[in-house]
Amino acid sequence: xxxxxxxxxxxxxxxxxxxxxxxxxxxxxxxxxxxxxxxxxxxxxxxxxxxxxxxxxxxxxxxxxxxxxxxxxxxxxxxxxxxxxxxxxxxxxxxxxxxxxxxxxxxxxxxxxxxxxxxxxxxxxxxxxxxxxxxxxxxxxxxxxxxxxxxxxxxxxxxxxxxxxxxxxxxxxxxxxxxxxxxxxxxxxxxxxxxxxxxxxxxxxxxxxxxxxxxxxxxxxxxxxxxxxxxxxxxxxxxxxxxxxxxxxxxxxxxxxxxxxxxxxxxxxxxxxxxxxxxxxxxxxxxxxxxxxxxxxxxxxxxxxxxxx
Amino acid sequence: xxxxxxxxxxxxxxxxxxxxxxxxxxxxxxxxxxxxxxxxxxxxxxxxxxxxxxxxxxxxxxxxxxxxxxxxxxxxxxxxxxxxxxxxxxxxxxxxxxxxxxxxxxxxxxxxxxxxxxxxxxxxxxxxxxxxxxxxxxxxxxxxxxxxxxxxxxxxxxxxxxxxxxxxxxxxxxxxxxxxxxxxxxxxxxxxxxxxxxxxxxxxxxxxxxxxxxxxxxxxxxxxxxxxxxxxxxxxxxxxxxxxxxxxxxxxxxxxxxxxxxxxxxxxxxxxxxxxxxxxxxxxxxxx
Numbered sequence: 001x002x003x004x005x006x007x008x009x010x011x012x013x014x015x016x017x018x019x020x021x022x023x024x025x026x027x028x029x030x031x032x033x034x035x036x037x038x039x040x041x042x043x044x045x046x047x048x049x050x051x052x053x054x055x056x057x058x059x060x061x062x063x064x065x066x067x068x069x070x071x072x073x074x075x076x077x078x079x080x081x082x083x084x085x086x087x088x089x090x091x092x093x094x095x096x097x098x099x100x101x102x103x104x105x106x107x108x109x110x111x112x113x114x115x116x117x118x119x120x121x122x123x124x125x126x127x128x129x130x131x132x133x134x135x136x137x138x139x140x141x142x143x144x145x146x147x148x149x150x151x152x153x154x155x156x157x158x159x160x161x162x163x164x165x166x167x168x169x170x171x172x173x174x175x176x177x178x179x180x181x182x183x184x185x186x187x188x189x190x191x192x193x194x195x196x197x198x199x200x201x202x203x204x205x206x207x208x209x210x211x212x213x214x215x216x217x218x219x220x221x222x223x224x225x226x227x228x229x230x231x232x233x234x235x236x237x238x239x240x241x242x243x244x245x246x247x248x249x250x251x252x253x254x255x256x257x258x259x260x261x262x263x264x265x266x267x268x269x270x271x272x273x274x275x276x277x278x279x280x281x282x283x284x285x286x287x288x289x290x291x292x293x294x295x296x297x298x299x300x301x302x303x304x305x306x307x308x309x
Numbered sequence: 310x311x312x313x314x315x316x317x318x319x320x321x322x323x324x325x326x327x328x329x330x331x332x333x334x335x336x337x338x339x340x341x342x343x344x345x346x347x348x349x350x351x352x353x354x355x356x357x358x359x360x361x362x363x364x365x366x367x368x369x370x371x372x373x374x375x376x377x378x379x380x381x382x383x384x385x386x387x388x389x390x391x392x393x394x395x396x397x398x399x400x401x402x403x404x405x406x407x408x409x410x411x412x413x414x415x416x417x418x419x420x421x422x423x424x425x426x427x428x429x430x431x432x433x434x435x436x437x438x439x440x441x442x443x444x445x446x447x448x449x450x451x452x453x454x455x456x457x458x459x460x461x462x463x464x465x466x467x468x469x470x471x472x473x474x475x476x477x478x479x480x481x482x483x484x485x486x487x488x489x490x491x492x493x494x495x496x497x498x499x500x501x502x503x504x505x506x507x508x509x510x511x512x513x514x515x516x517x518x519x520x521x522x523x524x525x526x527x528x529x530x531x532x533x534x535x536x537x538x539x540x541x542x543x544x545x546x547x548x549x550x551x552x553x554x555x556x557x558x559x560x561x562x563x564x565x566x567x568x569x570x571x572x573x574x575x576x577x578x579x580x581x582x583x584x585x586x587x588x589x590x591x592x593x594x595x596x597x
Contacts, residue, residue, distance in 0.1 A: 122576045
């Protein structure tokens with residue numbers, strides 16, 4: 001297999017590497033370089049300013065708010081989403097009435113639930129965000145009208161307009177979008193756990209809660225861990241950006257009094273609204289550090305003996 | 310070590326029943342919460358503006374299909390659809406072709422720099438895209454690719470490559486090498502072996518990753534928002550958001566809802582038809 005091997009390798013790698021290098025790697029390296037300059041992005045001129053952008057970050061109140069919100073999302077979103085998904089997946093697979101000859105059984109209609117729960121996953125996050133923006137509308141939105149219909153006329157929150165509530169409204173939409181995917185994923189994992197494990201546990205008198213913590217969760221841990229990393233990256237990146245930018249009020253989004261702003265949105269605003277490209281890349285570097293820290297924590301906390309079965 | 314005796318048949322049955330009611334209850338509740346907003350949107354898209362504001366939960370008094378035709382023609386939904394189809398079609402083709410070419414070489418050939426290039430590709434999976442977008446904007450501007458569909462296509466391909474290469478490399482490694490060697494001994498070139506022998510063998514992997522990339526690119530919002538601000542070139546997601554912003558002043562809410570539902574229905578319908586493949590593609594794709 002040596003004949004023409006190198007010519008072939010070069011021929012097959014050139015185009016993919018060129019596109020990837022030019023549009024992904026090169027801008028990425030450049031952005032770290034620009035974070036040490038005073039480039040506005042509007043004119044080609046700039047000079048090196050050392051760590052000036054980084055010291056400016058320390059005094060930037062909006063940056064700290066964005067950081068705080070991003071950190072909150074990256075901690076809470078995986079926690080809430082994965083807990084809910086594990087709960088539903090366990091219900092689907094083990095929550096059913098015990099039938100003859102089977103130690104455990106799924107609920108009736110579990111295939112149907114899996115289909116329905118997956119709906120949000122195929123929809124665009126932008127479309128979902130728009131839809132919920134209408135639902136949250138304080139005067140004629142679906143949620144407040146529903147509250148009114150059940151006699152809660154006095155409870156008519158401002159939702160996205162209320163600085164204390166806005167971020168939670170955004171959070172709920174992100175949960176709504178992500179849970180179903182993991183229900184399906186964890187269900188597939190649970191289905192591959194041998195039934196005899198459950199039978200043995202039930203013979204020993206274990207109830208379902210014990211079997212979940214002693215059998216299901218440990219055997220599913222690899223999937224949970226990669227899911228955790230996956231949701232965290234969504235919470236720090238494009239999904240959070242889209243939801244906050246579309247749903248929340250204020251110039252270009254960010255919520256009343258920056259109550260929902262997140263790091264990727266702040267990068268976007270500084271670069272493309274305020275014409276401070278260099279400073280935007282500095283915020284981007286901060287986001288990169290948060291992302292890397294998060295991935296490191298997941299790897300560290302998630303490490304366990306791999307269970308073979 | 311048995312501390313408590315196993316429950317008798319009677320206890321077992323009651324435990325099962327209570328749990329059954331509880332689990333069904335929770336499951337139904339969440340199914341309801343998933344479906345309700347979607348049904349509400351479909352219902353609203355057939356109402357008049359006045360009905361939308363006065364009674365958001367009531368059924369429309371008659372089906373206003375004119376909302377849909379207005380959205381399709383006047384609100385430019387047809388153009389947004391066309392742009393999205395062009396961009397996603399070409400990016401998908403490019404991603405799959407270039408991604409599997411690179412993955413094939415990385416998976417099956419030893420050469421200096423193999424590991425380095427592999428990690429260069431998969432490193433792209435974990436870094437925040439928004440960081441690269443700021444300089445990318447100016448790279449595109451200098452190449453006159455900013456606000457053009459070909460520019461957007463190239464960027465989509467670039468950002469889909471890390472995962473595609475990662476997934477397809479793993480897939481090509483699992484294929485038996487005897488078939489490729491046989492083809493090569495029979496006189497086929499490396500290129501021919503790839504296109505006529507290996508690529509067809511990789512079909513299951515190609516389908517999974519194509520579905521994954523299709524949904525990702527069809528639903529993309531951040532890249533077009535930053536790199537494609539020319540009104541005529543807008544894709545579906547940004548067109549709708551743009552419409553929502555401007556509707557705030559014009560007030561054609563029913564048309565906007567029709568547009569929203571129009572954008573949701575094709576993917577939902579495709580999902581229901583191809584559900585098994587979509588689920589396999591996405592789950593294999595996301596967490597391999």
